[in-house]
Amino acid sequence: NAGVTQTPKFQVLKTGQSMTLQCAQDMNHEYMSWYRQDPGMGLRLIHYSVGAGITDQGEVPNGYNVSRSTTEDFPLRLLSAAPSQTSVYFCASRVGTVRLKNQPQHFGDGTRLSIL
Amino acid sequence: GQQLNQSPQSMFIQEGEDVSMNCTSSSIFNTWLWYKQDPGEGPVLLIALYKAGELTSNGRLTAQFGITRKDSFLNISASIPSDVGIYFCAGRPYSGAGSYQLTFGKGTKLSVIP
Numbered sequence: 001n002a003g004v005t006q007t008p009k010f011q012v013l014k015t016g017q018s019m020t021l022q023c024a025q026d027m028n029h030e031y032m033s034w035y036r037q038d039p040g041m042g043l044r045l046i047h048y049s050v051g052a053g054i055t056d057q058g059e060v061p062n063g064y065n066v067s068r069s070t071t072e073d074f075p076l077r078l079l080s081a082a083p084s085q086t087s088v089y090f091c092a093s094r095v096g097t098v099r100l101k102n103q104p105q106h107f108g109d110g111t112r113l114s115i116l
Numbered sequence: 117g118q119q120l121n122q123s124p125q126s127m128f129i130q131e132g133e134d135v136s137m138n139c140t141s142s143s144i145f146n147t148w149l150w151y152k153q154d155p156g157e158g159p160v161l162l163i164a165l166y167k168a169g170e171l172t173s174n175g176r177l178t179a180q181f182g183i184t185r186k187d188s189f190l191n192i193s194a195s196i197p198s199d200v201g202i203y204f205c206a207g208r209p210y211s212g213a214g215s216y217q218l219t220f221g222k223g224t225k226l227s228v229i230p
Contacts, residue, residue, distance in 0.1 A: 004158075033217075035220075039221060040222060041221040042120075042122075042204060042220040042222040042223055043159070043204065043222055045217055045218070058217065072178075074197065074214075090158050090159070091159075104149050104161045104164045104230075105161075105218065106161070107151075107158035107159045107160070109156070109157050109158045109159050110156075110157070111157050
């Protein structure tokens with residue numbers, strides 16, 4: 001999925017460890033977001049950002065931090081990993097000005113995270 | 117938050133058959149999107165709908181934005197094995213603080229029997 005790059009693709013952590021999931025996009029998109037996907041739950045929004053320096057919480061923000069120091073990058077941090085955070089994490093981006101907020105999102109290929 | 121009901125949850129169909137799935141919401145949406153997710157990959161946009169009543173096609177796929185703004189459907193005609201995957205609807209609320217955010221349905225898992 002050209003444009004949104006997520007790393008790593010797979011990761012196994014122990015409970016209590018911290019980790020940063022990386023997301024980068026080269027489309028100059030203002031809006032970026034992080035979702036988690038669990039079986040039978042669809043995609044749930046964790047955090048999002050409407051531009052560099054601006055972040056906000058989504059539906060399931062607890063246990064996660066984000067920052068947006070540049071337009072291109074939007075890392076997601078797990079501060080102290082818990083088994084409940086075992087999931088597939090997707091980063092997405094889109095053009096984000098208010099006038100263009102209806103533009104669809106482009107997704108990365110995901111990071112599969114297991115917490116033991 | 118907003119909730120979308122997507123149905124059916126899963127479908128097993130014979131190759132060549134037509135498929136229909138839909139999403140309904142309890143509130144008004146101003147955007148409906150349909151995504152397909154293949155195993156091990158992220159969702160890929162199939163069709164985007166921006167106006168009530170809009171009917172849009174993308175090859176064998178057709179989607180409509182319901183007149184009430186509370187529903188949308190996706191049809192796939194003459195299914196083929198590569199149609200296998202999970203299809204997600206997503207909608208954006210009409211206005212308010214959450215209007216930047218997409219709400220996703222829980223997905224329809226499609227299996228095609230050759």
